[in-house]
Amino acid sequence: MPFELFVALRFLREGRAQTALILGGTTVGVAVMVFVTALIGGLQALLVEQTLSSQAHVTLRRPERVARVLPAAAGEGVAAVIEKVPERDRSVESWPEALARVRAAPGVVAAAPTAAGSAFASRAEVSKSVALRGIEPESFDAVIRVARKLRAGALRVNGTEAVIGTVLAADLGLGVGDKLRLAAADGRSDVFTVSGVFDFGNRDVNQRWVLVSLRAAQTLLDLEGGITTIEVKVADPFQAEALAADLAERTGLVADSWMRVNHQLLTALRSQRASALTIEAFVVLAVALGIASVLGVSVLQRSRQIGILRATGTSTGAVLRVFLAEGALVGLAGSGTGCALGAALALAFSNLAKNPYGEAVIPVELSPRLFVLASLVAIGTGVVSALYPARHAARLDPAQVIRYG
Amino acid sequence: MAESLLELAGVRKDYVAGPVVTPVLHGIDLALAPGEFTALVGPSGSGKSTLLNLIGLLDRPTAGTIRLAGRDTATLDERALTRCRGRTIGFVFQFHHLLPEFTALENVMLPMMAGKGRPDREMAEGAAGLLREVGLGEVLDRRAARLSGGQAQRVAVARALALAPRLVLADEPTGNLDTRTADGIFALLRRFNREAGIAFLVVTHDPRLADRCDRIVELIDGRIVADRPSRKEPA
Numbered sequence: 301m302p303f304e305l306f307v308a309l310r311f312l313r314e315g316r317a318q319t320a321l322i323l324g325g326t327t328v329g330v331a332v333m334v335f336v337t338a339l340i341g342g343l344q345a346l347l348v349e350q351t352l353s354s355q356a357h358v359t360l361r362r363p364e365r366v367a368r369v370l371p372a373a374a375g376e377g378v379a380a381v382i383e384k385v386p387e388r389d390r391s392v393e394s395w396p397e398a399l400a401r402v403r404a405a406p407g408v409v410a411a412a413p414t415a416a417g418s419a420f421a422s423r424a425e426v427s428k429s430v431a432l433r434g435i436e437p438e439s440f441d442a443v444i445r446v447a448r449k450l451r452a453g454a455l456r457v458n459g460t461e462a463v464i465g466t467v468l469a470a471d472l473g474l475g476v477g478d479k480l481r482l483a484a485a486d487g488r489s490d491v492f493t494v495s496g497v498f499d500f501g502n503r504d505v506n507q508r509w510v511l512v513s514l515r516a517a518q519t520l521l522d523l524e525g526g527i528t529t530i531e532v533k534v535a536d537p538f539q540a541e542a543l544a545a546d547l548a549e550r551t552g553l554v555a556d557s558w559m560r561v562n563h564q565l566l567t568a569l570r571s572q573r574a575s576a577l578t579i580e581a582f583v584v585l586a587v588a589l590g591i592a593s594v595l596g597v598s599v600l601q602r603s604r605q606i607g608i609l610r611a612t613g614t615s616t617g618a619v620l621r622v623f624l625a626e627g628a629l630v631g632l633a634g635s636g637t638g639c640a641l642g643a644a645l646a647l648a649f650s651n652l653a654k655n656p657y658g659e660a661v662i663p664v665e666l667s668p669r670l671f672v673l674a675s676l677v678a679i680g681t682g683v684v685s686a687l688y689p690a691r692h693a694a695r696l697d698p699a700q701v702i703r704y705g
Numbered sequence: 706m707a708e709s710l711l712e713l714a715g716v717r718k719d720y721v722a723g724p725v726v727t728p729v730l731h732g733i734d735l736a737l738a739p740g741e742f743t744a745l746v747g748p749s750g751s752g753k754s755t756l757l758n759l760i761g762l763l764d765r766p767t768a769g770t771i772r773l774a775g776r777d778t779a780t781l782d783e784r785a786l787t788r789c790r791g792r793t794i795g796f797v798f799q800f801h802h803l804l805p806e807f808t809a810l811e812n813v814m815l816p817m818m819a820g821k822g823r824p825d826r827e828m829a830e831g832a833a834g835l836l837r838e839v840g841l842g843e844v845l846d847r848r849a850a851r852l853s854g855g856q857a858q859r860v861a862v863a864r865a866l867a868l869a870p871r872l873v874l875a876d877e878p879t880g881n882l883d884t885r886t887a888d889g890i891f892a893l894l895r896r897f898n899r900e901a902g903i904a905f906l907v908v909t910h911d912p913r914l915a916d917r918c919d920r921i922v923e924l925i926d927g928r929i930v931a932d933r934p935s936r937k938e939p940a
Contacts, residue, residue, distance in 0.1 A: 314806035605806070
């Protein structure tokens with residue numbers, strides 16, 4: 301063991317009360333850091349997860365038709381009022397090629413064709429407006445995990461089978477195996493059998509979504525084999541915006557990322573993260589001041605010992621390193637206990653509140669990366685805050701200290 | 706006489722506190738030969754400790770030169786001074802000045818570690834050997850804080866000798882010990898002086914001890930007023 305570490309360890313071991321104080325401070329600081337980061341991280345992941353659970357990362361659709369003004373003859377002016385052309389859900393042109401191109405794009409995990417439009421779901425006298433989605437169960441489930449959200453039945457849309465949400469099921473008094481009638485705006489309708497009931501934890505989705513087979517939706521919505529959107533799942537949800545632009549270029553379709561659609565959520569997440577960082581910065585500052593002041597007192601108390609070390613051949617550099625090592629050791633030990641305490645707090649917190657399905661309401665995010673980061677911050681803080689007292693120690697005049705110390 | 710181990714020429718030291726300049730040493734000329742056992746006597750405030758700190762390279766003179774083993778110490782930077790101090794000079798202070806956090810053995814090893822950077826077996830054996838020589842083979846692993854005054858001062862002597870110095874500076878090494886213990890410590894210093902040829906410069910108030918040295922240098926008001934062989938031959 302190097303000389304400096306040996307001396308630092310012994311000073312720490314013998315200065316019990318001070319060491320306990322610094323360790324306590326560092327532990328609490330690291331614990332707060334771990335707890336806050338885990339909580340905010342978990343909360344953000346939850347919010348993003350909830351938002352994305354019923355939403356594709358990127359949605360591609362056909363560009364809207366633009367009304368053009370007829371070119372005026374030379375020398376003539378044209379006054380025009382341009383109105384948006386009311387459009388029926390129009391299908392994506394040559395969608396199999398577009399889909400293949402999307403699937404081949406880098407960063408795309410999965411892509412699903414859907415035929416979507418509005419319809420009415422009715423049973424007996426009760427009728428509800430719904431969002432009809434024609435899907436291929438496998439590709440759709442790869443983009444939006446429906447199977448995991450099923451509370452009854454299965455994700456099966458063969459023939460005239462439909463998968464509906466819990467709220468619609470309750471509104472119409474439906475269960476798996478029951479029949480409902482789905483009618484499109486122009487009167488086309490068919491009777492479907494409920495094959496599954498999902499719960500996305502989102503009232504609107506649970507009330508409005510009706511999943512049927514692609515073919516059934518195409519028939520109801522009069523799309524003649526067409527689709528209205530390609531729904532895409534990407535590898536990194538936070539790169540969705542950039543990828544959307546890339547996909548738009550590749551396919552000539554209009555691409556909307558979840559980030560643009562949920563702009564406010566992202567702003568909220570960002571400010572939440574900023575406030576967490578601010579809290580952590582102040583915690584680090586408080587810990588640094590604590591370490592510096594306690595080490596400062598310990599330098600004063602040990603000035604005689606430092607003088608003796610200097611008189612018996614210890615260099616100023618070695619004295620400096622002794623106290624820097626004390627700071628680093630305190631940071632290291634404090635990060636160990638702090639990570640444990642912070643993790644325990646976070647887990648206890650997330651165990652307090654659970655939803656009816658036994659899942660934590662606020663899951664905490666405890667990653668190895670967080671522990672490594674917190675430890676590095678703690679050790680760095682220890683060393684930096686030891687700098688001032690260490691320099692003071694190294695500058696002590698051994699002659700003075702031995703004589704008067 | 707062989708070449709001097711230590712040579713001071715015209716050494717002056719002023720202490721400056723704000724606008725007040727207090728001259729402590731006024732032109733000290735002094736030479737110590739290898740293996741010489743010298744007493745430095747004088748009343749309190751005569752500048753003995755200041756002189757000892759200068760010789761021990763813990764402080765630099767205001768004027769004059771200090772040559773240690775033929776080298777002018779003014780040319781050495783802080784690092785080289787520390788190294789030179791560690792290799793050439795050993796200290797025994799009035800109050801043993803052991804590090805209370807460490808054991809007797811570790812206290813003796815500290816100067817060795819400071820030089821080498823990390824402890825090794827050879828170091829521990831050397832330190833244990835020294836402690837046995839000063840009669841402390843039984844308390845190697847006892848904390849310095851739990852040693853008696855006489856034991857602590859013996860550890861301090863062993864520590865001063867840890868790096869086999871050529872000169873040991875002792876500032877009233879027996880100042881706060883009873884007569885019997887003081888005699889024991891002094892005899893110990895004398896023995897190392899005779900057996901290993903180490904030079905000693907011992908500050909003392911005790912004329913009885915001064916008389917047992919080879920040479921007595923008397924300092925009054927920052928000047929050497931007497932420099933003579935001791936009256937008695939050492940026992």
